[in-house]
Amino acid sequence: VEAEHRTLGITGGYSSAEGFGAEVSWEHRNMFSRGARLTLTARGAEIEQSLSAQLELPNFKRLDQTLSFESLLKREDTDAFFTHTAELRVHLERVLSPTVSIVAGAELEYSDVTDSTGDRDFLVAALPLGFRWDNSDDLLDPSKGMRLSVITAPSMSFGNGNFSFLKSEIRGSAYYPLIDNRELTFALRTRLGSIVGPGTERLSATRRFFSGGGGSIRGYSFQGVGPLDAGNDPIGGRSVTEIAAELRWKFTSDISL
Numbered sequence: 001v002e003a004e005h006r007t008l009g010i011t012g013g014y015s016s017a018e019g020f021g022a023e024v025s026w027e028h029r030n031m032f033s034r035g036a037r038l039t040l041t042a043r044g045a046e047i048e049q050s051l052s053a054q055l056e057l058p059n060f061k062r063l064d065q066t067l068s069f070e071s072l073l074k075r076e077d078t079d080a081f082f083t084h085t086a087e088l089r090v091h092l093e094r095v096l097s098p099t100v101s102i103v104a105g106a107e108l109e110y111s112d113v114t115d116s117t118g119d120r121d122f123l124v125a126a127l128p129l130g131f132r133w134d135n136s137d138d139l140l141d142p143s144k145g146m147r148l149s150v151i152t153a154p155s156m157s158f159g160n161g162n163f164s165f166l167k168s169e170i171r172g173s174a175y176y177p178l179i180d181n182r183e184l185t186f187a188l189r190t191r192l193g194s195i196v197g198p199g200t201e202r203l204s205a206t207r208r209f210f211s212g213g214g215g216s217i218r219g220y221s222f223q224g225v226g227p228l229d230a231g232n233d234p235i236g237g238r239s240v241t242e243i244a245a246e247l248r249w250k251f252t253s254d255i256s257l
Contacts, residue, residue: 005030017213017222021045031055047222050074064095080223080234081115081205091128102131107153115205116229121159122204126167128153136175143182143248146174157204165197167207185248191216195238208236216242 005028012022025041037056043049052072060067072087091105107126112119128151136145152168170192178184193209200208211217212224212234223234250256 003029015045015214018048019046021048035059047078048074048076060092066093067091068093078223078234079221080210080236081113083111083113083206085109085111085206099135100131100133103151104129109204109206111204111206113205116231116233116235117201120204122206123158124155124204124207125158126153126155142175143177143185144175146172148172155207157202157207160202163198163202165195165203165207167193167195169193183250185250187246187248189242189244191240191242193240200235200238203236203238205236208238209240210234210236211240211242217244 007027009025014020021044023041023043025039028038030036031038035058039054041052050072052070054068054070057067059065068091070089074085076083087107087109089105089107091103093101093103095101105128107128109124111122113122130149130151132149134147136142136147149171152166154166156162156164173187173189176186178186195203210223211226212220213222217225226237227235229235248256
């Protein structure tokens with residue numbers, strides 16, 4: 001039976017990194033009667049507030065090819081920087097096989113950034129290209145297989161002296177079952193990134209690499225790993241290397257450690 005086309009979602013919570021936060025989203029899963037998906041999202045947390053809209057057009061011009069449009073307005077206030085940002089993105093993703101897909105796109109970002117170097121405006125245009133490979137056994141709870149994504153984005157920054165740079169990032173993860181019934185899994189994750197071009201201080205803080213926090217290096221503050229300025233605030237950098245390993249024990253069908 002076909003599900004309802006529209007969904008309203010509301011979430012809320014507390015994070016030691018981001019404080020209290022909430023999110024409201026509205027989704028229409030069959031725009032234009034061709035399976036197009038429109039998602040509107042409003043987020044509010046102590047360090048970030050944002051409004052976003054995304055439209056996905058599946059099977060665009062051919063099967064297994066998705067065209068997506070996204071717009072974003074965001075305000076961020078972290079130890080590293082304070083910024084107002086507006087972004088426009090267009091991406092085309094094509095599935096080549098059950099395990100491999102490629103993606104190409106265009107992005108335009110305007111940001112008003114205040115950090116250790118002062119208050120500056122940036123306009124950045126980027127052309128991200130990349131591929132994804134995934135042979136894991138489960139999208140949300142994998143216990144076997146590997147994942148790899150590679151994205152490189154030739155970019156041009158306007159304002160404060162025009163310059164070009166190349167930002168690349170590799171993310172990989174692997175999962176090894178230690179017991180046949182998936183109760184015990186050994187997981188590995190890595191993230192490698194590099195920016196080729198101008199010095200760190202010329203780059204917009206929104207384009208630099210940061211580490212630290214729950215989704216990066218646990219036990220450290222959000223964006224807290226890496227070079228610091230004279231006030232002990234994060235600066236960010238032109239490269240990043242992260243490696244993590246964990247043991248996952250699923251001792252009931254609903255609870256894991």
